[in-house]
Amino acid sequence: METIIALILLTGALLLVTALMNRSNRYQQRSESLLDAAALADKVMTDVRVWARNGTNYDSGWSAWDGKMVTEPDYPGLQALVDIKSVNQKIFSPNNPTELVFGASAREMQQGSVTVRIQAGRDVNSPVGRIVIWSLIAPPTPVNPCRVVVTSPIGGPMTVGETRAFKAEAFDAGGRKLPPCCFEWRVVSGSGSAAGGAASRDGRSYSISHTETRDLEPPATGSEPAAGEVSVEADARIMGKVITGSLGVTLQAGPPTP
DSSP states (O other): OHHHHHHHHHHHHHHHHHHHHHHHHHHHHHHHHHHHHHHHHHHHHHHHHHHHTSHHHHHTOSTTTTTEEEOOTTSTTOEEEEEEEEEEEEEEOTTHHHHHHTTOOOOEEEEEEEEEEEEEESOTTSSTTEEEEEEEEOOOOOOSSOEEEEEOSOOSOBOTTOEEEEEEEEEOTTOOBOTTOOOEEEEEESSSOOEEOOOOTTSSEEEEESOOEEEOOTTSOSEEEOOEEEEEEEEEEETTEEEEEEEEEEEOOOOOBO
C-alpha cells in the first residue's frame, strides 16, 4: 500500500514538472517569436523609410504600401502588415500658439508627413503574439540646387502711392515645397526707387510702396515720383547655402510736385 501511494505521489509530481516544463517551453517560444516579430517589423519599417527617401516615391502616393503583407525568408512563419494611417500631415512651429495671437497664419515646419503602422507576428489579425509599431515619416531631405520664388497677387506696374504685397516660397530641385524657410527681404533700386515695408512675423511676406520721390533736374524745380524699375528680393538659407529669389516691378510715372 505504501509503495502504491508513493508511486501515485511520484507520478503526480512528474506530471506537474512536465506541465511546468511544457508551459515554460511555450513561453520561451512565444518570447522568441515576439523578438523575431519585432525584428521583422523594424526591418520592414526601415525598408519603408529607405523607399520614402526618394522624393518621387514620397510624392507618388503610398498606395503601394497601404495594406501590403510582407514575408521574409529570414523570418519563417512570420508576416508583417503595413498600414498607411494618414498622409499630408503638417507639423507646425512650436511657437504657433503665440503667432496665432498676433493674427498670423499657422506656420508649417514640415508638410506632408505620413503615419505608418506595422503589425508583425504569426497571425497579424490576432492580438496575441503580435507586435505593433508606429512611425511618423517626414518628407525627404531637400535636393540641391534649391530655388526661391517671389510672387505677388497683383501684376502689372505699380501706380503712385500704391502698396503691394509679396510672398516667397522655397523649392528643392525636385519641385518640392520647403515650408520651414524664413526669408530676409529687401527692395533693390534700379531706374526707380520704392520704399520697403516690414516683413511678416513668419518672414514669408513683405510689402513695398511707390511713395519715393526724386528731385527734378535744373532748371526745373520740385520733385517727381521715383518711377522706373525695382527688384524685390528674398534670401533663404537652405542646407547651409543662401538662395535668393527676385521679382521685378515697374513703377509708373506720375505728375511732378512743385
